[in-house]
Amino acid sequence: MLFLQTFLLFITISLAALIPQSGQAKDELTEQELQYLEDDPTITHKVTFQFSQKEEPDSPDSKILGEITMGMFGKTVPKTVFNFVKLANMTHGYGYERVLFHRIIQNFMIQGGDFQFGDGRGGHSIFEKGKFKDENFEINHNKKGRVSMANAGKDTNGSQFFITNTDDCTFLDGKHVVFGQVIGGFDTLAAVSAVKTNDKNRPLLDLFISNIKIQTLMISEPSPNYIYLIVVILVVVIWFAYSKSSYKKNAITDIKDSGIF
Template sequence: MKRNIVFLLGLALALQSCGQGSTGSDQEQEVAEDLAKVAISTPHGEIIIELFDETPLHRDNFLRLTEDGVYDGTLFHRVINAFMIQGGDPDSKNAQPGQQLGMGGPGYTIPAEFAEGKYHEKGAVAAARQGDQVNPQKESSGSQFYIVQGRVFSHEELGVLEQRTGRTLTDEQKRIYTTIGGTPHLDGEYTVFGRVVEGFDVVDKIAAIETDRSNRPIEDIAISVRILE
C-alpha cells in the first residue's frame, strides 16, 4: 500500500507555535556560475534554483526528469506558510479538485545524500520522502521535492530544538536560522540538493496561498521546469 510522502510535520507545527518570527531575507543569493541551474515557472513568477555537485544522485535525477518533461504540468500540491512548498508528484497532473495528492513518484527512490554544510535555510531545495517507520534509510522520493520558506528563529527557540532532538547545532546553523531563517529540525533528515538563487518573492507568494485541509492550494499552482544553459 502506498503511503503519503510526509515531513516531520508535528514537530514543525509545534516549533511554529513557539513563536511567529520573520520568514527571513528576500535578497537573492550569489550565483555559482559552474553549477547546474533550472527555472521553475509558476503562475506567480519564476523560481531559479541551482543544484549542488555535493549531491550528484539527486542533481542528475532532477536534471533527467526535467529533460524528460516529468515536472511539466505538475502542481505545488502541498503548501504550508512559514514552512515549505512541495511539488513533483506525477499524479498531480490534471488532478481533480480535492483529489488527495502526495503519493506519486517514478517508481524508485534515491539514497540519502547528506552533504556537509547544506542546511534547510530559506530557499533550500530538498527531497521529500516517506517516514522513518517505513524508510529508516531516509531514502528520497524519486521526484517529489520541496522548497523551504521557514522562518527566523531566536537563540532560545534553537535551544529548545536542541533539547527536543538531542542534537547540537553548529555555530553556522545558529547563524543561518537566526538571520536567514529556515526549518532547522529537518537538517539530517531530508536531503538538501539545491537552493533558490532568484525568486524568493515567488516562494513567499505561493506559501501564502489559501489551502484546503490537506494543505493543497485551493487554486492549482501548476509548474513547468526547464534547464538553464
C-alpha cells in the first residue's frame, strides 16, 4: 500500500510539472492597451498586422500605412482564436501573409482573410481545410475595433474576418463570432478605412498585410497529447491497484486451501 501511495504521489507531481497551467501571464498588457479592453474577457495573444498599399496598380512598390494590434479572446473562443493564430503564423503553409483586404466600408468595417482569391470568394479554416461552427456569441459588437468572423451564414466560418471601424455594430450580434479587439493602431484603422474604393467597396489600389507579429500572453490549455498521457497513466494505476488486490485475494485463498486454517 505504501508503494502504491508513493507511486500515485510521483504521478501527481509529474503531471503538475508536465501540463501547462492556464492563466499564467508571460507578458503584460500596457495601460494604453488595457483601456480598450474594459469589460472584455481574458486576452491570450496579441497579433499585429502591418498594412501596406500599392502606389500604382501595376507597380511592385508599396507604402506602409501602419500597424494594427489586436488582442485575442482565447479563453472565451479558443477554437476561433486557434484558427486565426495558425493562419496568421502560416503554420500549414497558407494563411494571412500578404493577404488582401478586399472590402472597405467607412463607418462599418474592413474585411480580409481570403488567401485563395483575394476577393471574398475563398479562404478556409485549418480544420480539414473547411468551415467550422459558430463557437459562441458571448462577446458583442459594441466597440470600435471588434475583430469578428465573416461568414456566409450560420456555422460557415473559414479564414475571412473583419474589423469594425465604428462604435456600434450590435446588429451583427448572434450572427458573427467576435474573437478579438483592437488594442493599438486606431490611427492605422482610420487610414485603412479611408482608402479609395470602387462601387463594390474594393480598394482601387491593392491593400494587404505586409508583416505579421504574434505574441503569446498566456500559456494555452493542455493539448490532446496531455489528455492521452493522463488516460494512459490512469489505466496503469488502475491495473496496478487491481493486480495488487487480486494477488492479495489469491494469497488468502491459497492459505485457506492449504489446510493450515
